[in-house]
Amino acid sequence: MPLVPSYIESLQPYQAGRSIDEVRRAYGLTHVVKLASNENPLGSSPLATEAIRLAAINLNLYPNGGLDLRRVLAEAYDVKVENVIAGSGSEGIMSNIMRTFLCDEDEVLTTEAAFIGFQVLAKSRGTKYRTVPYRNWAYDLPALAAAVNDRTKIIYLANPNNPTGTLFTRQEFDEFYKHVPERVLIILDEAYFEYARDNPRYPDSMHYRYDNVITLRSFSKIYGLAGARIGYGFAHQDLVANLLKIKLPFEPGTLSQAAGIAALGDKAFLHRSLEMNARGMKYLRESLMDMDVTWVESHANFIMTVWPSEDQAAQVVEDLLQCGIIVRPLKAWGLPGCVRISIGTDEENRECVAAMRKVLAMVKV
Ligand SMILES: Cc1ncc(COP(=O)(O)O)c(C=O)c1O
Incomplete structure (x- = not known):
């Protein structure tokens, strides 16, 4: 379009993580956990x-x-x-x-x-x-x-x-x-x-x-x-x-x-948020290790996993969606073999790990 400069036309718009409602509708689920956008799982102060x-x-x-x-x-x-x-x-x-x-x-x-x-x-x-x-x-x-x-x-x-x-x-x-x-x-x-x-x-x-x-x-x-x-x-x-x-x-x-x-x-909310994040991070690290999934040491409220291939990363994201767990594929960022998981509440983290175990067991069969 002549009105639009070429550097705008060639841009990819920012793609936010998929919303809970969207995934509920698309996969016919009632319960969905979003661990895709590094939000605070405790809510707001x-x-x-x-x-x-x-x-x-x-x-x-x-x-x-x-x-x-x-x-x-x-x-x-x-x-x-x-x-x-x-x-x-x-x-x-x-x-x-x-x-x-x-x-x-x-x-x-x-x-x-x-x-x-x-x-x-x-x-x-x-x-x-x-x-x-x-x-x-x-x-x-x-x-x-x-x-x-x-x-x-x-x-x-x-x-x-x-x-x-x-x-x-x-x-x-x-x-x-x-x-x-x-x-x-x-x-x-x-x-x-x-x-x-x-x-x-x-x-x-x-x-x-x-x-x-x-x-x-x-x-x-x-x-x-x-x-x-x-x-x-x-x-x-x-x-x-x-x-x-x-x-x-x-x-x-x-x-x-x-x-x-x-x-x-x-300060109380900050403290509770930090505690929950530290606990969730430890649990996710240990669980990923146990599942033989490669991850990168993180100092924030998420953890990046690294998969052997782009296809495998995309498959894990899709299979987790089917189980009602939204995580973030990093292809749009330029890391097609990586998937980022935000730390959730204790319960959300447990659900994520359980779904991942299921998904990986299916892949290995
Ligand atoms: C590194 C980094 N900077 C900035 C932001 C955006 O922060 P804000 O919501 O304050 O615009 C994010 C959100 O994910 C981020 O990861």
């Missing part, structure tokens, strides 16, 4: 849902562009409000980053099979998108540093990474950073920060601020607010000031902002 109810009184008024949340975060992290941005999920902020900083001749650099939301956004601008292969399913930071050229404008690093769940250390980042010119913007996506932060190998980027690094965080995971679309970021005030010129003036919405602020204060 109750303080957040109560805050949404209270904030609804003011729905006739325009929101204040995330200022209340920015103030709370600035106080909590001992930075200035000018260093904080809030948006419609961390993806909303990523989208603004693309629009604010990328020019036609610029290039984006990241790992192969990076978070698919980022892939879609980065390619939507029509600029060149370059990748470096994983090393042991983790970012190959030395190779990324070596791949920087005169046109590189944005480097995207997720820590922990989605879909592999791996992390890089402070030392590895520092070594990488030495080789990156200051004119390059590094996006440090920490959507899964809370799951990893107690790991001594995990570097909290709030402890090492650089002028060309923007940290992104999300309320969609540990706080269970994926449906509210609320995320935030920290960066040098000049970066934030320019992002604010591009951001839709009234995002995030009133209810989302209120939910985010309340969720930050809900």
Whole structure:
């Protein structure tokens, strides 16, 4: 179509995980478990849902562009409000980053099979998108540093990474950073920060601020607010000031902002979510090991499995769907032999493992 630029026409739209309703209908099932989108299986912070109810009184008024949340975060992290941005999920902020900083001749650099939301956004601008292969399913930071050229404008690093769940250390980042010119913007996506932060190998980027690094965080995971679309970021005030010129003036919405602020204060929910995730991760690891399924050590709320072939990966996904278990095939990300499983409640994890045992037994017969 002549109206559409070729780089848009050739894009594949973001494909979200299949919904419970869709799978129920398609497979004629009554009970379906969704372990496909790294959502919080405990639901949402109750303080957040109560805050949404209270904030609804003011729905006739325009929101204040995330200022209340920015103030709370600035106080909590001992930075200035000018260093904080809030948006419609961390993806909303990523989208603004693309629009604010990328020019036609610029290039984006990241790992192969990076978070698919980022892939879609980065390619939507029509600029060149370059990748470096994983090393042991983790970012190959030395190779990324070596791949920087005169046109590189944005480097995207997720820590922990989605879909592999791996992390890089402070030392590895520092070594990488030495080789990156200051004119390059590094996006440090920490959507899964809370799951990893107690790991001594995990570097909290709030402890090492650089002028060309923007940290992104999300309320969609540990706080269970994926449906509210609320995320935030920290960066040098000049970066934030320019992002604010591009951001839709009234995002995030009133209810989302209120939910985010309340969720930050809900330590009990955070704690319960972490405990359940740690228990589920241990159980899934042990069960996968027992079933001889290859998996990658993960520091987030999901685990990536690796299958001998693309066909086998696709078959497992399909067979699990027939049993009412939705997991995430990673073909669209560029990893056709891999399947990601989100950690669920104890009961959901048990159901997933039972279905997998059944499916694998059928394959082996
Ligand atoms: C690495 C990564 N970044 C960002 C996001 C999106 O977060 P949000 O819901 O805040 O846009 C996700 C969601 O899966 C993710 O895995």
